[in-house]
Amino acid sequence: MIRLDYEIIAGIVEPGARVLDLGCGDGELLSLLKEKRHCHGTGIEILPQQILKCMERGVSVAQGNIDSDMDVYEDKRFDYVILNESLQQIMNIEKVLTDALRVGKKVIVGIPNFCNIRARAQIFFRGQVPVTESLPYKWYNTPNLRFLSLRDFRDFCVAKNIVIEKNPCLCEGKQVRFFTNLFADSGIFVLRRD
Amino acid sequence: MSEPLIVKTRFFTFAEPPHPLVLKSGVTLGPVTVAYELYGELNAARSNAILIFHAFTGDAHAAFYHEGDQKPGWWADMIGPGKAFDTDKYCVICSNVLGSCKGTTGPGSVNPATGKPYGLTFPVITIEDMVDVQKALLDHLGIKKLLSCAGGSMGGMQAMTWAVRYPESVHSAIVIAACHRHTAQQIAFHEVGRQAVVADPEWKDGDYYGRSMPARGLAVARMVGHITYMSWVSMEQKFGRKLLDKEKLGYDFSKDFEVQNYLEYRGKSFVERFDANSYLYLTKAMDYFDLAGGRKLSEAFKNIAADLLVISFTSDWLYPSSQSQEMVRALKADDVDVTYVEMQSDYGHDAFLVEFDDQTRAISSYLAKVQRERSLP
Numbered sequence: 001m002i003r004l005d006y007e008i009i010a011g012i013v014e015p016g017a018r019v020l021d022l023g024c025g026d027g028e029l030l031s032l033l034k035e036k037r038h039c040h041g042t043g044i045e046i047l048p049q050q051i052l053k054c055m056e057r058g059v060s061v062a063q064g065n066i067d068s069d070m071d072v073y074e075d076k077r078f079d080y081v082i083l084n085e086s087l088q089q090i091m092n093i094e095k096v097l098t099d100a101l102r103v104g105k106k107v108i109v110g111i112p113n114f115c116n117i118r119a120r121a122q123i124f125f126r127g128q129v130p131v132t133e134s135l136p137y138k139w140y141n142t143p144n145l146r147f148l149s150l151r152d153f154r155d156f157c158v159a160k161n162i163v164i165e166k167n168p169c170l171c172e173g174k175q176v177r178f179f180t181n182l183f184a185d186s187g188i189f190v191l192r193r194d
Numbered sequence: 195m196s197e198p199l200i201v202k203t204r205f206f207t208f209a210e211p212p213h214p215l216v217l218k219s220g221v222t223l224g225p226v227t228v229a230y231e232l233y234g235e236l237n238a239a240r241s242n243a244i245l246i247f248h249a250f251t252g253d254a255h256a257a258f259y260h261e262g263d264q265k266p267g268w269w270a271d272m273i274g275p276g277k278a279f280d281t282d283k284y285c286v287i288c289s290n291v292l293g294s295c296k297g298t299t300g301p302g303s304v305n306p307a308t309g310k311p312y313g314l315t316f317p318v319i320t321i322e323d324m325v326d327v328q329k330a331l332l333d334h335l336g337i338k339k340l341l342s343c344a345g346g347s348m349g350g351m352q353a354m355t356w357a358v359r360y361p362e363s364v365h366s367a368i369v370i371a372a373c374h375r376h377t378a379q380q381i382a383f384h385e386v387g388r389q390a391v392v393a394d395p396e397w398k399d400g401d402y403y404g405r406s407m408p409a410r411g412l413a414v415a416r417m418v419g420h421i422t423y424m425s426w427v428s429m430e431q432k433f434g435r436k437l438l439d440k441e442k443l444g445y446d447f448s449k450d451f452e453v454q455n456y457l458e459y460r461g462k463s464f465v466e467r468f469d470a471n472s473y474l475y476l477t478k479a480m481d482y483f484d485l486a487g488g489r490k491l492s493e494a495f496k497n498i499a500a501d502l503l504v505i506s507f508t509s510d511w512l513y514p515s516s517q518s519q520e521m522v523r524a525l526k527a528d529d530v531d532v533t534y535v536e537m538q539s540d541y542g543h544d545a546f547l548v549e550f551d552d553q554t555r556a557i558s559s560y561l562a563k564v565q566r567e568r569s570l571p
Contacts, residue, residue, distance in 0.1 A: 052535065062534040
């Protein structure tokens, strides 16, 4: 079964599009885009063992840093730059998003919602930092550097003059349409410059 | 256990008068003999050929066994049935480089014009010249376009040069622990090696054939080289401060430490298998290596039509990852399909001759990808 976020992203990306996946992990999304949408994809990933998995899937990937490695690309080289579940682990968010919006015509960002109702309940009733299915880490072992809600990210986009074209939101493998900042455990944003 | 796979070195001679090879320096050389070996079968479409390049002191014997030998070729863990370069699927070719002393024409070969070894009358050659000789060999074998070409260290320089110099003749290139140009530090280490050779009184301006070799100088050169091929960690793990057959320090200038003994052994065994003049010519060829040659690197790479796989190793300080990354950035800027991985290893520059598991995973899947994406039978 295909993960819903992958399915949604594959639905957004046009066939034959040129795609850059930042923090592409084991290359599952890239290989899906290649197979289903005949995309010309490449990824940037920091862990060598993940790169070997990408290679076994037949995906092009270069080991490197999201923070600095987009400098080599000219403007609008890609149709889509994807940051799925990687934005919250980035140090220099503004630079990365600026670069992504420069080298990509559109940017797809997928983030977990740190303020969904289950997280809020844990904070309110238990007085503890939430640990949920979409936020499985404890405070001491989380790779996440940024803790944000879907609303926080929307506000950020408004402040930075980034247009949100689409914003499908997900809860437990289903799409949510109302009160997304309360109910969704993650959100996908399709972004572009004006 | 199946029978060991046997291979024989073959020879091909070209550039006979009046059509000598024109070298990068403008000087001509001929005839040129190339020693090479073949593993696996060429398919009917001649689309499954892979050219392997050896490193500095290597030879054409990359895989399988020579009749009666106990040891297989130098990259036998990577080349063979079911291995990274799978000889059940691919036809793998490896040739000895120009200027070497392992069967291909070099300074120790007899100059047919004089009937004596070339010595220092052998022209200074470059990585590009080595590649041109390989191209002539492939033309002779009837191979128009390689599925891939691959090598580590000086072999990686040749792979990169193939992609730049013969863009229409390679579908992909695999560049391991290499660079696009020699840096001051790399030239400096080579210069120490060359000075050790020429300072040996037996060297006699390179005219020592038929007499005693400049063995002492060449051994010292190899000792320096060997240090650069290892890493701080691998030397510490292998030797540390272990003493050599003694309980305490000798307080004299006999060998105290195991590492001293190891280097001496490495130097001595090298002298038995390598020619001092070839050492000079090949180090020079690497020092001259600079694909950009004053241009921007992306400018030098702009005609590349091959896909590239670049591999470096974390503890390689002789050809550090930063040099591979520089190539990868330029390739990306040129829109070349490039895959890059920096593999974790403590073995230093030698890692490409030691770390087989990760290299096999990377290379076998990469070759399959190239074959699939380029629709090659």
